[in-house]
Amino acid sequence: MMRSMFSSISALRAHQTRMDVIGDNIANVNTVGFKSSRVTFASVFASVLKSASAPDTASGRGGSNPMQIGLGVSVASVDMNMTRGSLQRTDNPTDLAIEGDGFFVVGGDGKAPRFTRAGNFSLDKMGNLVTATGLNVLGWMYDPVNKQIDTTKSPSKINILAFPTLSPQATDQIILDGNLDSNKKIVEIQYDNDGNGKIDKDEKLTGEDVYNKIKDPSMSVLDKYQKILNKIGDDMKSSISFRIFDSQGGEHTLSLTFVKYDSNKWFWIIDSPRKNNNYTEYLDDNIEGANTNFIAFGRIEFDSKGQVINVQLEGAQNQNSNKFTIKFKNNSLDEITFDTSIGNTDETLNIFKFDYIKQYSLDSSIRAKKVSGYAAGSLQGFNVDATGKIIGVYSNGLNQIIGQIAVATFANPAGLQRIGDNLYINTPNSGDPEIGIPGTGSRGTIFQGTLEMSNVDLAKEFTDMIVTQRGYQANARVITASDELLQDLVNIKR
Numbered sequence: 001m002m003r004s005m006f007s008s009i010s011a012l013r014a015h016q017t018r019m020d021v022i023g024d025n026i027a028n029v030n031t032v033g034f035k036s037s038r039v040t041f042a043s044v045f046a047s048v049l050k051s052a053s054a055p056d057t058a059s060g061r062g063g064s065n066p067m068q069i070g071l072g073v074s075v076a077s078v079d080m081n082m083t084r085g086s087l088q089r090t091d092n093p094t095d096l097a098i099e100g101d102g103f104f105v106v107g108g109d110g111k112a113p114r115f116t117r118a119g120n121f122s123l124d125k126m127g128n129l130v131t132a133t134g135l136n137v138l139g140w141m142y143d144p145v146n147k148q149i150d151t152t153k154s155p156s157k158i159n160i161l162a163f164p165t166l167s168p169q170a171t172d173q174i175i176l177d178g179n180l181d182s183n184k185k186i187v188e189i190q191y192d193n194d195g196n197g198k199i200d201k202d203e204k205l206t207g208e209d210v211y212n213k214i215k216d217p218s219m220s221v222l223d224k225y226q227k228i229l230n231k232i233g234d235d236m237k238s239s240i241s242f243r244i245f246d247s248q249g250g251e252h253t254l255s256l257t258f259v260k261y262d263s264n265k266w267f268w269i270i271d272s273p274r275k276n277n278n279y280t281e282y283l284d285d286n287i288e289g290a291n292t293n294f295i296a297f298g299r300i301e302f303d304s305k306g307q308v309i310n311v312q313l314e315g316a317q318n319q320n321s322n323k324f325t326i327k328f329k330n331n332s333l334d335e336i337t338f339d340t341s342i343g344n345t346d347e348t349l350n351i352f353k354f355d356y357i358k359q360y361s362l363d364s365s366i367r368a369k370k371v372s373g374y375a376a377g378s379l380q381g382f383n384v385d386a387t388g389k390i391i392g393v394y395s396n397g398l399n400q401i402i403g404q405i406a407v408a409t410f411a412n413p414a415g416l417q418r419i420g421d422n423l424y425i426n427t428p429n430s431g432d433p434e435i436g437i438p439g440t441g442s443r444g445t446i447f448q449g450t451l452e453m454s455n456v457d458l459a460k461e462f463t464d465m466i467v468t469q470r471g472y473q474a475n476a477r478v479i480t481a482s483d484e485l486l487q488d489l490v491n492i493k494r
Contacts, residue, residue, distance in 0.1 A: 003047070003069065005482040010072030011475035014041055017075050018468045025456045026465075033117030033422055034454035035080050036461075042076035082413045085117075085455035087447060094121045094129065096384060097452045100444020102407040103424065105435055108136030108157045115408055115433065117452055118422035127161025133421050139388065139405040149389075151437055155406040158390065163402055164379050166394045168249025170336060171373030173347060176256075177356035178366040180238055182306065184260045189231040210259070211267045214297060215315055221291060225279040229257070229269075236260055238364035241273075244326075245373035247334035249396075252284050252326075254295070258366065264303070264359065270296040270324075270352075288327040289317040296324040298340065302359040311342040311354045324352075374398055386445040388438040407443045408433035 018039040028034040050067035087097050096119035103115035121137055124130050129137040136157035140149045191205040205213060213219060213228055239257040253273055258266045271294045275281045280291040296316035303309045316324035325337040338352035377394030384390050388405035415430030426433055439445045
């Protein structure tokens with residue numbers, strides 16, 4: 001039989017394999033994260049008809065090349081093209097794509113981890129981030145006790161609903177800054193000194209006399225508001241209000257009023273808004289002690305350059321040295337204690353800090369620069385950043401880290417083995433997975449709301465298909481021609 005026929009038969013098989021790969025590529029042109037493959041051919045060992053000879057210097061004959069006939073073609077390799085496909089925007093928060101090298105790590109079913117570029121994930125009813133076939137996406141969960149993510153541990157399943165609520169935090173810091181206008185007038189009010197209910201023209205209180213009335217323990221809160229505070233004009237004071245939070249996340253409003261009583265000297269009053277009918281009850285029914293005194297009051301003094309040089313707490317419903325305490329009714333909430341000492345550099349303590357206030361010839365602009373604490377919040381959604389951190393968004397406007405997605409890289413990603421469902425497993429030639437944080441080492445970064453498309457190039461596939469078809473036809477023609485030669489040989493006997 002003729003060798004050409006068998007060579008062409010091997011070529012038909014090789015081209016059929018190439019067509020199979022092309023068909024698979026085209027079939028997966030819209031498969032998320034699909035990596036196309038290519039086929040390369042290699043010639044089969046040749047039959048040597050005559051060996052090569054060396055030149056003969058004695059006779060003057062030159063050397064001759066070997067005479068050899070190939071025995072066909074074989075498939076040398078089926079290689080995966082691991083280049084990244086284009087990213088397609090979906091705006092689905094559970095859709096993720098890797099920009100750069102790496103694979104998502106999936107599993108959680110007791111088997112060895114598998115790897116995928118397809119980030120079309122979703123949530124199961126337990127809140128676990130899973131693939132389309134139900135495998136868990138692996139990473140690391142946030143530890144609320146140690147307040148960190150331990151990426152040295154083996155990755156495990158990620159549960160988006162692990163922290164459905166964000167626990168409240170009571171206010172423990174109030175830090176003020178801004179300006180008290182040095183041009184404010186020293187306080188002056190008309191006051192019924194003799195108590196006959198009629199204010200004479202010469203009856204008035206000025207400066208520190210007003211503050212002494214505020215401090216007077218024999219005066220009721222009702223009188224202090226109606227006879228003093230309500231008569232102080234805006235040209236003599238500056239006021240602000242801000243919210244604080246209790247141990248269960250409840251909101252409470254505090255007001256802070258500064259009144260100028262001498263050059264570079266002001267007195268301040270901290271209280272909660274009161275009912276205007278008698279001023280002996282708070283609008284907030286949870287704060288204790290409305291009918292006894294202001295929550296706290298004292299003095300603040302500035303030097304000639306407008307810097308704070310002295311702050312004193314001189315009275316409070318619950319006072320201990322420079323500290324005052326806000327208590328709540330029925331003991332259902334933790335009380336909150338604030339330290340008003342000037343020069344306290346430890347801002348981790350419960351502080352009410354006046355140090356940053358200035359007194360310049362400028363409109364008053366006092367503000368609560370920082371008020372710690374927040375209400376409880378429920379999970380409203382989540383974001384995934386470039387490093388794979390999953391950050392929960394809560395109804396109280398705050399964010400909380402939930403976990404972090406793991407990404408694996410390989411020394412030779414083309415050496416991975418496809419096992420279906422867009423999954424790969426490592427092989428001896430791919431190397432072991434190097435699992436770590438996205439964006440570190442050679443690992444790519446994460447894009448949320450996008451998917452990686454197939455990297456199949458249709459123009460190339462159609463061109464390869466034409467070339468493969470022509471190669472198949474040509475080899476089939478060789479078989480036909482060889483058959484005709486054999487037929488002619490048989491016909492010689494006739």
